[in-house]
Amino acid sequence: MNQQSGCGCHGNQPDEDSALKKMVMVGNPNVGKSALFNRLTGSYVVVSNYPGTTVEVSCGKCRIGVEEFQVEDTPGMYSLLPITEEERVSRDILLAGDAELVLHVVDAKNLKRMLSFTLQLVEAGLPVLLVLNMIDEAKQLKIDIDTRLLEEKLGIPVVAISALSGQGVDTLKEKITAYRPAQSTLELFYGEAVDAALNALAPLMPAARGLSQRTLALLLIQGDTAITAEERELEGRSSDYLDTTLVQLEEQLEESASYRIPMILHQNALKICAETFTPPLNRGKSFANRLSEWSMRPLTGIPILLLVLYFGLYKFVGEFGAGTIVDFLEADLFGEYISPWINNFLMTYIPWQPIRDLLGMDYGIITLGIRYAIAIILPIVGTFFIAFSIIEDSGYLPRLALLVDRVFKKIGLNGRAVIPMTLGFGCDTMATMVTRTLETKRERIIATLLLALAIPCSAQLGVILGMVAEKPGAMAVWAGFMLFIFLFIGFLTARLMPGDRPNFYMEVPPLRMPRPGAVFMKTYTRMQWYFVEILPLFILASVLIWLGKITATFDVVVSWLGHVMGWIGLPKEAAVAFLFGFFRRDYGAAGLFDLQQAGALSGNQLAVAVITLTLFVPCIAQFLIMKKERGLKMASAIALFIFPFAFVIGGLVNALLNVTGIEL
Amino acid sequence: MKNNEQLEEALEKLWIYLEEKPQLGNTSEQFFRRELQLPLERLVQEGLIRVTDGTLCLTPAGKTEAALAIRRHRLSERLFHDIIETDQGDDMEAAACQVEHIVKKGIEEKICRLLGHPETCPHGKPIPPGDCCRKARESKEKFVAPLTSLKPGECGTIAYIKTGDSKKLQKLMVMGVLPGNNIELNASFPSFVFSVDYSQYAVDADMAVAIIVKRGGA
Numbered sequence: 001m002n003q004q005s006g007c008g009c010h011g012n013q014p015d016e017d018s019a020l021k022k023m024v025m026v027g028n029p030n031v032g033k034s035a036l037f038n039r040l041t042g043s044y045v046v047v048s049n050y051p052g053t054t055v056e057v058s059c060g061k062c063r064i065g066v067e068e069f070q071v072e073d074t075p076g077m078y079s080l081l082p083i084t085e086e087e088r089v090s091r092d093i094l095l096a097g098d099a100e101l102v103l104h105v106v107d108a109k110n111l112k113r114m115l116s117f118t119l120q121l122v123e124a125g126l127p128v129l130l131v132l133n134m135i136d137e138a139k140q141l142k143i144d145i146d147t148r149l150l151e152e153k154l155g156i157p158v159v160a161i162s163a164l165s166g167q168g169v170d171t172l173k174e175k176i177t178a179y180r181p182a183q184s185t186l187e188l189f190y191g192e193a194v195d196a197a198l199n200a201l202a203p204l205m206p207a208a209r210g211l212s213q214r215t216l217a218l219l220l221i222q223g224d225t226a227i228t229a230e231e232r233e234l235e236g237r238s239s240d241y242l243d244t245t246l247v248q249l250e251e252q253l254e255e256s257a258s259y260r261i262p263m264i265l266h267q268n269a270l271k272i273c274a275e276t277f278t279p280p281l282n283r284g285k286s287f288a289n290r291l292s293e294w295s296m297r298p299l300t301g302i303p304i305l306l307l308v309l310y311f312g313l314y315k316f317v318g319e320f321g322a323g324t325i326v327d328f329l330e331a332d333l334f335g336e337y338i339s340p341w342i343n344n345f346l347m348t349y350i351p352w353q354p355i356r357d358l359l360g361m362d363y364g365i366i367t368l369g370i371r372y373a374i375a376i377i378l379p380i381v382g383t384f385f386i387a388f389s390i391i392e393d394s395g396y397l398p399r400l401a402l403l404v405d406r407v408f409k410k411i412g413l414n415g416r417a418v419i420p421m422t423l424g425f426g427c428d429t430m431a432t433m434v435t436r437t438l439e440t441k442r443e444r445i446i447a448t449l450l451l452a453l454a455i456p457c458s459a460q461l462g463v464i465l466g467m468v469a470e471k472p473g474a475m476a477v478w479a480g481f482m483l484f485i486f487l488f489i490g491f492l493t494a495r496l497m498p499g500d501r502p503n504f505y506m507e508v509p510p511l512r513m514p515r516p517g518a519v520f521m522k523t524y525t526r527m528q529w530y531f532v533e534i535l536p537l538f539i540l541a542s543v544l545i546w547l548g549k550i551t552a553t554f555d556v557v558v559s560w561l562g563h564v565m566g567w568i569g570l571p572k573e574a575a576v577a578f579l580f581g582f583f584r585r586d587y588g589a590a591g592l593f594d595l596q597q598a599g600a601l602s603g604n605q606l607a608v609a610v611i612t613l614t615l616f617v618p619c620i621a622q623f624l625i626m627k628k629e630r631g632l633k634m635a636s637a638i639a640l641f642i643f644p645f646a647f648v649i650g651g652l653v654n655a656l657l658n659v660t661g662i663e664l
Numbered sequence: 665m666k667n668n669e670q671l672e673e674a675l676e677k678l679w680i681y682l683e684e685k686p687q688l689g690n691t692s693e694q695f696f697r698r699e700l701q702l703p704l705e706r707l708v709q710e711g712l713i714r715v716t717d718g719t720l721c722l723t724p725a726g727k728t729e730a731a732l733a734i735r736r737h738r739l740s741e742r743l744f745h746d747i748i749e750t751d752q753g754d755d756m757e758a759a760a761c762q763v764e765h766i767v768k769k770g771i772e773e774k775i776c777r778l779l780g781h782p783e784t785c786p787h788g789k790p791i792p793p794g795d796c797c798r799k800a801r802e803s804k805e806k807f808v809a810p811l812t813s814l815k816p817g818e819c820g821t822i823a824y825i826k827t828g829d830s831k832k833l834q835k836l837m838v839m840g841v842l843p844g845n846n847i848e849l850n851a852s853f854p855s856f857v858f859s860v861d862y863s864q865y866a867v868d869a870d871m872a873v874a875i876i877v878k879r880g881g882a
Contacts, residue, residue: 078838083831109862113840141862223830258830262837296851296866402855402866415855415866504868505835508857 020070022098026090027105028114029076030509032133035163036105037073044525045073064173080120081222084439097210101179105131108138108145108160111277115269123188124215127181128156135160136167142280150276155182190264193252197221200245222258288511295399312387321383322466329375339367358546369542372590373535380462381530388426389522393514397422398506405504411490412446414504420447424455429622432629442499448630449493449638452618454486463589464610467596473664474607481611533621541580541587564647568612569654570605581616588613603664604657612650669765672733674700679730682722693718731792736764738785739775745786746779746826780809811856811875814849820877822847827874839865841875
């Protein structure tokens with residue numbers, strides 16, 4: 001999720017900024033593009049230690065000397081030939097061709113591998129400046145890079161920086177100001193056959209695009225479907241000619257073009273690196289390396305996971321956030337001071353009962369909406385985001401991904417889906433956006449469904465943990481059931497929906513010590529985003545409930561829902577909480593929390609209530625994002641499935657507990 | 665020549681029914697008279713089988729010959745599948761059936777070494793090991809093998825990428841999995857974790873098996 005992405009960088013809409021020079025940052029995932037973006041623009045986008053954090057293009061402005069630039073941060077991509085949807089987004093920006101400067105950001109220690117992409121960019125005729133990021137890490141490994149010689153070999157400016165510490169950023173700014181497009185373009189020789197095909201095809205390619213005609217032809221040869229489709233549409237005349245040329249080329253080549261071309265690029269990159277990149281003689285094993293190994297083996301990895309869950313989620317979010325802080329804010333601050341004071345004030349100065357009810361009393365904006373938001377949700381979500389930021393900055397998530405890959409394959413996903421899924425425990429709405437990083441439509445649909453159904457968001461989770469903390473039995477039943485439903489529904493959906501099973505592959509970044517400043521910044525921006533989104537909804541919910549009350553529809557709906565409650569064995573009062581749940585998952589959970597604190601729920605009822613509520617409809621915001629990402633039809637289908645399913649399962653659990661005579 | 669081919673095909677069938685799937689119970693003289701395309705008498709004459717009370721069994725000499733025939737057949741299948749990348753199915757089968765009969769002892773060993781002394785055919789059936797396989801195992805000879813058969817901590821050089829799927833190829837190549845690069849396997853369960861240069865990657869078995877590595881080296 002990307003907090004700064006609201007500025008609409010997609011497309012070429014004319015706006016006041018169009019006069020500014022445009023600077024685009026591209027590069028492999030997890031090389032620190034977002035960190036550099038923050039450095040340059042002084043704004044903040046989420047940076048983390050795993051690939052694929054940025055799924056949307058973020059924009060910002062940056063003043064260097066007297067000139068002002070519009071900077072765009074793009075999702076990571078490995079080469080000009082996109083594999084996933086977000087790589088395509090990045091490539092299309094380059095294709096659009098209005099960038100005055102392209103910053104290719106690479107991880108300095110992995111220059112050898114990433115230089116191929118630089119060569120591609122230079123060959124495409126783009127105005128490239130190579131940024132060797134994380135130079136401090138490379139130096140620590142005793143890697144020596146000759147930037148001057150590199151500049152000479154590539155014919156473009158090269159700067160070594162560390163975006164996190166700020167080292168070298170001033171030099172980068174100088175080079176940006178001094179940048180002049182290169183006079184001649186580099187052209188690599190891919191062998192006679194490819195060359196002949198390039199000469200035949202390049203003139204047919206659309207001119208005046210961001211990428212040179214030769215590069216477009218190269219992509220076409222490698223089977224880039226987007227380019228092929230576009231080309232066919234553009235010129236009806238030549239599709240036969242195109243096909244024959246491609247077939248001819250294929251016959252002449254010993255290996256496929258999509259193998260040969262990267263191979264030649266790689267050989268050229270190696271040749272350049274041989275002179276400019278000096279690796280150290282030997283490498284020792286640090287503690288981080290050992291810890292990293294432990295986290296990847298099931299025998300040690302699962303205990304580590306349990307430790308992370310126990311301390312990160314249970315102790316910190318559950319006990320500290322949902323316990324200590326909520327108790328203080330809820331009972332002491334609101335219960336003792338604010339709510340009584342507001343109610344007194346209203347009773348004394350406001351003579352109209354409806355206005356009193358709107359602001360205070362049982363369901364008022366302040367006594368319910370704001371109280372929920374500040375006293376219950378804020379501490380829980382806050383502690384969750386702190387824990388999550390620490391975990392993601394440490395680089396633990398990709399390690400988790402490789403541990404669960406085998407299990408996730410059974411439910412039609414692969415290890416990659418761990419990132420949206422864990423993020424879902426923070427906010428399902430954010431997570432639904434991140435499902436974009438998954439490779440196939442099938443995976444995206446399954447992930448969206450599971451997020452909506454079985455992954456409780458942090459607020460909900462925190463409240464639920466707070467409620468069941470005293471009843472371990474209810475907690476076990478809840479956790480077990482949710483896991484079962486997650487796997488079972490995933491398994492069924494995977495069976496029902498045929499399709500490709502994409503391979504699991506993921507970069508495993510080094511374990512890094514999270515920096516407090518970064519963790520704070522990340523938590524702060526996420527909280528800010530969260531609050532801007534939820535507070536209005538909480539207030540709206542209070543107003544709607546108030547409206548419902550004075551028109552008596554609220555009571556009708558509650559009494560109707562009350563029947564459903566009775567059927568699944570819950571007290572009638574729980575109906576109100578479920579009604580709240582329509583507005584936000586956490587709002588509903590907070591309502592239940594109230595009820596439980598009042599001692600109105602038995603152990604069994606608690607288990608049934610939390611299971612039903614966890615499964616219950618996605619909140620409004622999540623539904624809207626589902627609609628945006630998957631389309632109205634799919635979003636409605638998912639919601640329509642979940643609604644009855646939640647209650648049926650609730651009833652089932654209740655019946656099961658009753659039949660077996662278990663008292664939790 | 666033609667005779668020889670028939671003989672080899674017959675030995676292969678005998679091997680499958682008598683040595684690999686005796687539980688099927690297809691060991692009767694009747695059955696083989698129908699199955700085989702040459703008279704049983706000839707096999708008896710050559711001292712390859714024995715018939716006792718209507719039941720067939722291979723003689724020690726027959727066993728050796730049959731194992732060799734099946735080995736040549738399955739090695740040929742591997743050759744077509746791994747190196748020439750013929751589609752698994754009829755094409756591979758047909759090609760293998762032709763080639764197996766012209767493969768002689770010296771060539772068979774060379775093919776076996778090239779393929780890294782494989783233990784199973786593309787269908788997963790065992791390939792009877794030859795002398796070269798035993799020797800290789802004893803001397804830990806450097807040979808190429810898929811990344812999946814390395815032990816965690818073992819290093820090698822990437823020999824080639826074996827995949828007909830261009831998407832998979834592309835994914836591997838952008839990770840720096842390119843012939844000539846050094847690779848170290850760090851973990852093999854639950855996912856395969858390997859390092860190339862200063863980067864570490866996790867992939868599933870399906871992708872790891874496509875990375876063919878020359879064992880040894882730093």
